[in-house]
Amino acid sequence: MKTVIANLGRIVSGDWRNPFATGDAIVIDGEKISSVGTAAKAVIDSAEVVIDADGMTAIPGLIDSHVHITFGDYTPRQRTVGYLESYVHGGTTTAISASEVHVPGRPRDVEGVKALALAAQRCFADYRPGGMRVIAGSVILEPGLKEADFRELSQKGVRLAKAGFGAVKTAYDYVPLVADAKAAGLLTTCHTGGSSIPGSGAITGDHLLKMHPHVSFHINGGPTAMPDADFERVILESKMALQVCTAGNLRTTLLCARLAAKHNAFDRFIIATDTPTGSGIMPLGMLYTIAHLSSLTDMPPEQFICAATGSNARVYGLDSGLLAPGKAADIVLLDAPDGGTQSTALAAIKHGDIAAIGAVITAGIPRFVGRSRNTPATTRKARVAVSRLMQDFSAATH
Ligand SMILES: [Zn+2]
Secondary structure (H helix, E strand, C coil), X not given: XXXXXXXCCEEECCCCCCCEECCCEEEEECCEEEEEECCCHHHHHHCCEEEECCCCEEEECEEEEEECCCCCCEECCCCEECHHHHHHCCCEEEEEECCCCCCCCCCCCHHXXXXXXXXXXXXXXXXXXXXXXEECCEEECCCCCCHHHHHHHHHCCCCEEEEXXXXXXXXXXXXXXXHHHHHCCCEEEECCECCCCCCCCCECHHHHHHHCCCEXXXXXXXCCCCCHHHHHHHHHHCCCEEEEECCCCHHHHHXXXXXXXXXXXXXXXXXXXXXXXXXXXXXXXXXXXXXHHHHHCCCCHHHHHHHCCHHHHHHHCCCCCCCCCCCECCEEEEECECCCCCCCHHHHXXXXXXXXXXXXXXXXXXXXXXXXXXXXXXXXCCEEEEECCCCCCECCCC
């Protein structure tokens, strides 16, 4: 299927060092973007679907790198079905598992945690709730796991490992486990800050620096922050990705962003939600954190959109997160919310408002065009101008 998005007002690339792409159109071929810029009349005439963006802003689909996946589109923590599909209506097109610790009665032995990670990875390999891609299967680091176990998981398709909820005596016991997981090629992540749910303990700067995982999960606190002085140490003394989460401490989110910019470490600054947890289900969580960071710092909104898209993709090795030829066609149309004081999506975000979503496309398929059921209405009106398919892609209204 070939789709053209025409009449765009602005294109945010996803690369914070070069955050805008020129032009007013994006062409999609199958599941990939084939060109960004202009679309010739012959290309538009040959497309099955043409979306008129009415001057809206295109951004890459948001990548939430901290979601508590279990199985199916269900969260036991909040006893809710359909939350992933609802996050698509908040512009999140990829969710990355923060490990399957919320599975009720989850196993704690070596064979059990391996089987859990593998089962989760397999269950989401082709299952796309609401069109969302889910990267699931993060092995929970427990004492007794060896490098051979991590190699076996890696060979079978598991890509992630998580420190923070295992039966260790102190967080320093994660040091050899993280080293073995890294040696086997897994991407390692670590809970940061005070303990969250029963069974987790405080992990602060010194623990992180000894472990050196690829990603410090919710470095701003999940939900309780580590000491302020530890932020600068972790930024200066490591190469860890600095993940800030909506369900954390807002003051240290801002502190971390300012320090990352000051120390030329913004490549490592990534945005996520850490939901669903005790903090709840937040379909607009990514948009909230982007708006908080944009409106409460001197940095521009496109920089934080890129931290929520291209930077997450780079850290996790995904083929999405950038609006560029060859990348996954995961695209969100944003606009100023109806009834607000600002005239564009970026101005609204800088103002502190939640941008309105006018369309979401994942894997090249429009999941809805017109109206998100979770954001305010858009000021402009995106519409399907041409469809040669038996489908008009209008949003389901609830
Ligand atoms: Zn979490």
